[in-house]
Amino acid sequence: MSESAVAPESPAATTKPAPTVSVVVPTRDRPELLRRAVTAILGQRYDGPIECVVVFDQSDPAEVDVTTATTATTGGDRTLRYLRNDRTPGLAGARNTGILAATGELVAFCDDDDEWLPGKLSAQVELLARHPETPLVSAGIIVSYGDRDIPRLAPDRPLGRADFLRDRIMEVHPSTVLVRRAVLLDRIGLVDEDIPGGYGEDYEFLLRAADAGGIRAVHQPLVRVLWHARSFFFDRWKMIISALDYLLEKHPDFRTEPVGIARIEAQLAFAHAGLGDMPSARRCAARAFRHNWREQRLYAALLASTHLVKVDTIVKLAHRAGRGI
Structure with a gap:
């Protein structure tokens, strides 16, 4: 009998398939930035399926000119869905519309003006697999402002509610969030749509997530976050x-x-x-x-x-x- 005939079963045959990730992308009137964000999501070097759910806030859905085909470099199936925010107008309602429509075991957030780096999902899914008690993982970011790129690394330790009461920990940015959908719906809860103007909805969500089992982060920058000269909230x-x-x-x-x-x-x-x-x-x-x-x-x-x-x-x-x- 040949050596290959008695070789141990391949890892592919025994390893659990990579979970489906649903990525919720709220958007409003930024088509070019949205195209860049969606392209980076669908182009992730991740073996599992990715469902990108683009939620149009206060406008009708419009197709994004990107490809969803599976390629050798990206991995599993890629699908792209378009929805209109049917809840409270604003970012919180748009996120919740996407969360409730998501079909994946894991849910991720990405703002329409941010960009995932290629290995973002793989590194985070691996971190979740190593820590089954953790409902949500994050990663470091690169802040892009004008002509400057400033890396911000998230803490390399478990983060609890006390950490977030003490500090916003801005490195745990909403566009880095990857959360188990079952825990999100059962223990964390949807994004709060009652916060005036939606200001700080991400921070309030993280306070509850930290209370529901803690947060961990990949200790490297995996998301490029664009800061505008005048943000949506500036001077309000x-x-x-x-x-x-x-x-x-x-x-x-x-x-x-x-x-x-x-x-x-x-x-x-x-x-x-x-x-x-x-x-x-x-x-x-x-x-x-x-x-x-x-x-x-x-x-x-x-x-x-x-x-x-x-x-x-x-x-x-x-x-x-x-x-x-």
């Missing part, structure tokens, strides 16, 4: 104040974490400064100082409240450093 200060107040009311345990509550109070101070309400800005900054005088945002808010530096100048300087306010 009243809405931002309402959203931050909503977050504190929904999650009162922020008040048990001085560093975390100081961060939110400093953000409120900055938003009041952006609105031109300098007395309120200083009051919020004072509360932030009492909780954590090391919180840098409170000094940015105080600087803005003096009129010596414009609010948008401070935001632009922070973005050039790969940081947000």
